[in-house]
Amino acid sequence: MTWRGPTYRMVDGERIGGAWCHVWRRYRPDGEYYLDDLVVFADGAISCGEGTDLAGLAELLATGWLAATDPEAPPLPDEPSKWASRCGEPLTPEGFLLEVADRIEELNERPTAGQRCWDAIRRFQREPDESNRALLRAAYLSVPPHLRIYVLGDMDRQDRPLRILLTNVGEAVGGDGPVVTAEMHQGVLDYFGRGDEGVESEQEQRAVRHSDDPSEPGRPALVSHETVYPQGWPEQPGLFMLRNDFPARIVFAGESYASVLHGYWALSAADASDRGRIRDAASGREAHDLGGRAAHRSDWPDVRLAVMAGLVRAKFTQHPELAEVLVSTGDARISYTGLSDSPFWRDAPDARGRNWMGRLLELTRSELVARRLLRPEETPASGRR
Structure with missing residues (x-):
């Protein structure tokens, strides 16, 4: 099932x-x-x-x-053994x-029968007496019968160690299995002990390999919504400053652009005249429309990510007030949504969504923070740049 x-x-x-x-x-x-x-x-x-x-x-x-x-x-044929x-x-x-x-x-995030069975195994390991073995038997039998072979997560032995442990010494496991001895019971306890040691070793190795993980939960994901302001951007646009069509003039590769969107689509064009028209477009959305209709450079699929990274970096390093907004998002994952951009750039609700804009914003944010740590005299709060 x-x-x-x-x-x-x-x-x-x-x-x-x-x-x-x-x-x-x-x-x-x-x-x-x-x-x-x-x-x-x-x-x-x-x-x-x-x-x-x-x-x-x-x-x-x-x-x-x-x-x-x-x-x-x-019906399935009867098993011979x-x-x-x-x-x-x-x-x-x-x-x-x-x-x-x-x-x-x-x-409901409550323990399942399989998890309760493992709790009973741990209890029996600590105190291997008959009362705990009875509790373990009850926990094992509460697991749906068709799922019991999976309860230990062992593809080779399946649930056989438990079946041995729950069979009395001198009796055959399941009627047609081996006759259980005290040594076999101890072997099962040793089996669980080796498994515990393996888990502990793996946890130690994971702690070493993942030692750079944050120790505290990060901020909730921040969703950057696409928006339209027909009457012009408000005086305090807030997080909408993160959008590529936000008017923030930047200089990149020797040219001046009214926004990241102007720069991206101008640089995508194969023809110089198209580049000029896109660069001088009245808005980012117009630049997007013009750039989408123009013939693209043949190498554009290979270089577009690097170009966008450079434009985003220029935007936030050349405008300290915008950098403040980006840094204020902390360590939140940035989900860049909308409909105008291709799924390569935005966070779409299917496998096509790559969210590269969100990733580039997070990378730029990290670079800004690192730069402030290494060169604190350049932070806006110091009054010196």
Whole structure:
């Protein structure tokens, strides 16, 4: 069973998170089954053509209105040996109900049956007595049967170490497995111990490799919205100063441009006359339109990112008041949105969105901060430049 998400529904203005999977449903008694979506929400509501809950889902499964597996699929052959089998238990309605209940716990950020099983393993490691082994057995059996082979995350041994540990000494695991000895129980404890050592070692290595990560959470993402001011920019445009069409005259590569957008599209043009018309356009938007219609330089796809980086750097180094606005965003991720720019530059809600403008703004911000740290006499607050 594969779960997908996220999804949600709104209840009284509150967003309720959810996830969904496929089930088989029929619309009339003794009718054919059709593939449908079963959606589970954090508040316990379940939707599959109609609203219900866990108890209602149990009834739908019991009466045959819903099925967790394809009813027309041929039954799987019996495994010759339960111990030697590499397959999990078959998915049953009861197991599916347990899995749905687990998904609700996960949506509420509460421990799932698998996580509770690991908690019981840790408890048994600390105190390997019979009472804790009984608790571990109960935790293991609460995992949906078809998912138990995955509970340890071990593709080779699957859940066999747990099955050994939960079998009494002198008994065969599952009836057809090896007869358990005290040494085998100790071997399982050693197995878990080696796993813990491996996890600790990996955590130590990660701490070393990621030692430059910020120790505190960063600021929430900052979204730079595209905007239009038909009557001219306001006296205090605030974060709209970050936009490429904001009028801030810059000098770049020996030419003067009224905005980053003027410079970018002028430099993209193959013909000198087009470059002049774009450079002298009345607004950034007009420069964009003219540049989009002009023939581009043949090397433009290869150099456009470097050109834009240089223009953005010129804008904020040549205008200290704009640099103050950019630096004030701290370490927030900058999402540069809109519709006018191509997905290469903006943060689009699909795989096409590269958000290169947001990245260049973040890079320039970092350069400005580093420059102030290395050359504090150049900061505007010092009164000297």
